[in-house]
Amino acid sequence: MKGGLVSESGAVLLSERRPTPRADGPDAVVAAIRGFISHLAAAGDGVPAGVGLAVPGLVSADTALYATNLGWRDVPATAFTALDIPVMLGHDVRTGGLAESVLGAGRGIPDFLFLPIGTGIAGAMILHGEPYGGASGWGGEIGHIPVFPEGEQCACGQLGCLETYASAASVGRRYSLRAGLEGVRAEQVVSSDDPVAVEVWDEAVEALSVALATYTLLLDPTMIVLGGGLAEAGPALFDPVRTRLVKRLAFRDAPPLVPAALGVDAGMLGAALLGWRAAGRPELGSGWAVDVRPEPLVS
Template sequence: MSSYVVALDVGGTSMKGGLVSESGEVLLTERRPTPRADGPDVVVGVIREFIADLAARGGGGPAGVGLAVPGLVTADTALYSANIGWRDVPATAFTGLDVPVMLGHDVRTGGLAESVLGAGRGMTDFLFLPIGTGIAGAMIVHGEPYGGAEGWGGEIGHIPVFPDGEPCACGQFGCLETYASAASVGRRYSQRSGVAGAKAEEVVSSDDPLAIEVWDEAVEALSLALATYTLLLDPSMIVLGGGLAEAGPALFDPVRTRLVKRLAFREAPPLVGSALGVNAGMLGAALLGWRAAGRGELGASWTMDVRPTPGVS
């Protein structure tokens, strides 16, 4: 059997691919743009080419392929993605290689990696919540990502934290994502200040009263959603990731304080940062690739500090 798998984390803007050995060594990584403006068929073709190029650099052929993709997904079919536009794409369409392939939801696959390798290692029940352009969660229940009855589990970004609040692109009002995603923080500050194209990191670091107001509303929305989640599922830990988590104490300290206040009759779960960062999706895809190859036990023995070999970016 080959000693590596091809792992690919497909996002709406870019794709991160890599080769990961059975010992957890990241042999190489590479990024490429996702050409979603060109249509879903082109995206599928680009993914096929990316996987083929990665496999060729590994030599000998991979043991399997794992892909983390957005939208509704089963292990063998990418059912639907609003961002990319595909429907009912079989896993085998993503590669011309004659090897087993397994698909996973992008956020839940990142949550799987945090569970097996990262901040949630040793925890059977926790929430992984990456906060980036949007917000979606991976609910880890009994050690595995839980997708719910129809695959919609984890859409925490669309909890209506302020039911009479701003309209959301999903059709609801007052959704968490409308207030606390990185894109929304920048957008809401731009609307109030007139500063076009503001970024979330600029809002967080600013002492502008309008920036402080926008950030306070984001923190409030997030603490409300996390309190709701905690009361429903009693997680042992909440792991925050994504670009907004890079704000560090400016995010974690006020959210932690408000979460504690909202859970007056019980202790709040620990709030920690992602251990794997931007690599979570790709490493989770590697775990899927090894599962596809019949080596589902791999990962438990990998070190938490998974890092590329010297010279690999």
């Protein structure tokens, strides 16, 4: 997990990573977060005004309702800190999308898609300037829409999910399987001219173009922001996806595809925005000039 101490003017005073003690159970993770927050807070000038937290699964502003990976069920926001200050929770991908919206590639754009492509794929739909999570918080599962309805079975059990063709993990896995190798990483597949690698990458690009055409026709975004590890591929990703997206759309323009601006800091910066909202300062953020680290800390 990552954490930071972010000032009223957007200065990142401290930013650290710690392991997530998942194996020790749900309560141990909550306790680790509590300790992490106290540690970050102690580095500041007095008690922080608020805490923001980006968490996986189903989440409301004041409760981490459900997270399979971590075993959480209805953990109140206040459980995450020993400090007597306001806390606001957000969904992990949507909190990254909030940061891209307020501080990053989507600054000033009320309606866009933020699509981080990493080990998995999920999207943050920014609609009317805010992340939209659906009726019950399960929205944005673009990684599991059926792009090839009779396609391969995804780990989730469904057929032909975008994620099973186009996530970084899937690109590596599908190539390794076909080439009879082990543990080849997506970035190696992208840069290879081995015909099998070209084929696997082509299928990932095709899957992405179907998903983005679908999103465009349904939600008419001003632009699509691609992030996550796979977006580091740059033109090798953007150029063919753009070409195929344009080709799939007959009666409307394709929205521009642009790279995310905040890299791996999106979640932490979005959490900082939530922290300032918790503190009653929702107007903060739009004026911040954020120093973005050029290289990902983790892939």
